[in-house]
Amino acid sequence: MKAVKGCVALITGGAAGIGLQYAKELLRNGLRAVTLADISEERGNRAVDEINKEFGKNRTIFVRTDVTDREQFTEAFESTVNTFNNIDILVNNAGIMNDEVWEREIGINFVGTVIGCLLALDHYIPKYRTKKEGVIVNVASTTGLEVFGALPIYVATKHAVVGLTQSWGSESHYNRTKVRFLTLCPGPTDTTLALDGLDKNLGPAYQDIFKDSQPFVTLQDPKHVAKALTHAIQYGKNGSIWVAEDGKPPYEVVMPPKEKMKKSL
Template sequence: MNAVAGKVALITGGGAGIGLCYAKELLRNGLKAVTLAEINKENGHNALKQIQDEFGPDKAIFVKTDVTDKGQFEDAFKTTLEKFKNIDILINNAGIMNDAVWERQIGINFVGTIYGCLLALDNYLIKYRTDREGIVVNVASISGLERFQAFPIYAGTKHAVIGLTRAWGMDMHYSRTKIRFLALCPGVTDTPLLHDCLERNLGPAYQDIMKGHLPHLTIQSPENVARALIKVINEGQNGSVWVAEHNETYEIDIPSRQQLRIRMKDPDL
């Protein structure tokens, strides 16, 4: 199964790092075209040139987009339709790791993701997809599955993204929308989010915690995460949560509280 071939995708934060790698990997797997929705104008133009050089003209457009502004986000959808006539896949990838500006961080990581999901559900993927199914991939993090002491607010936004994905990934939503929701949780990845991370937290105590973590981190390439994205899109069931780390891609089974209660009563189950 190739759920990517012949489709049109919109990627937030698509101008650099993992987002740009997502765009290239999707195109290598037969994507018809991609919109790079990116707040940094220089990154956006550089990314567009890279894609044009590798894949030729008319495979991508750049739209300057602040995902915390719903109007700008919607303009990215509208521009995609004007250029490519359809939109099938939304990758909510834009994010920052900066607890020092936590209000802005929540706006980008969580509110921006909500805006993208609502725009997809209320109008764009539900009406303008190529085939019977649209796909939304919300990019979270392994910190959304753990207790990340050094960046608690960042971790909170990623826990929220996972919860959001699982809620919209219920069958009752899919039956009316035919939009499949997936969460992808990259492990520690060599991206701008990792650079100078000691300067982007709540203060000296959190910096000390992060310094203790750094020597033990295994860092993967963004290309590894991009390859994982293809697997997740092709194989992921609606509402599923996936991890990409250490050159592995695997699904996480998150039990319900009822299942946990049963296991506590009978640990042998």
């Protein structure tokens, strides 16, 4: 895959679940090396072992990273360039679904994404990329394109990620940085976040809303979302939004200008 081959990536939340599948799928498509940035050392070390067994040694490192801590996030970038000399792709994947701790949720899902983008744009990708163009993929959710009353704060963070990525994905920013921005919106996926997060809400009333409003969904395999990521990196235009849901091929969502959404009185 031309857009990935020979590149170096940094993936937050990369030690397990979808994040680890992103790393493996990118490596299968020619990625030279990947940094797994995650809060859990146990998962991180296990993930490095998995990648070493499948792809050989010296293809990955783990860096313990709380994405809400700018110094720790900076260290993830520093370790990447010190080990692999380059950084081309950032995947801001770290996230939680837990409205009970909504301050922390906002910090990880949105503030952490902002920190990653600022570091990548202002300090690392333009200086250390191997090709003429870098890529930042911010992982949102299909809830970032919808309304879901049971988890309003989680949904708000994902809407924020979509708006953030589209704004940085403007032509003016691309012309100054040569960094392409993409949003990936996975639908319900078979991860601990999806399975456990729905019970972590603002109280019984919100759990009742979930029970009353949630249709039956089929959880897709994380490997499907990983394939969607590589597709978006290969084919996605700057600022584009990609949805991966129901185990089907990814598709692009185009947000209409507000004038076209105007409701006549």
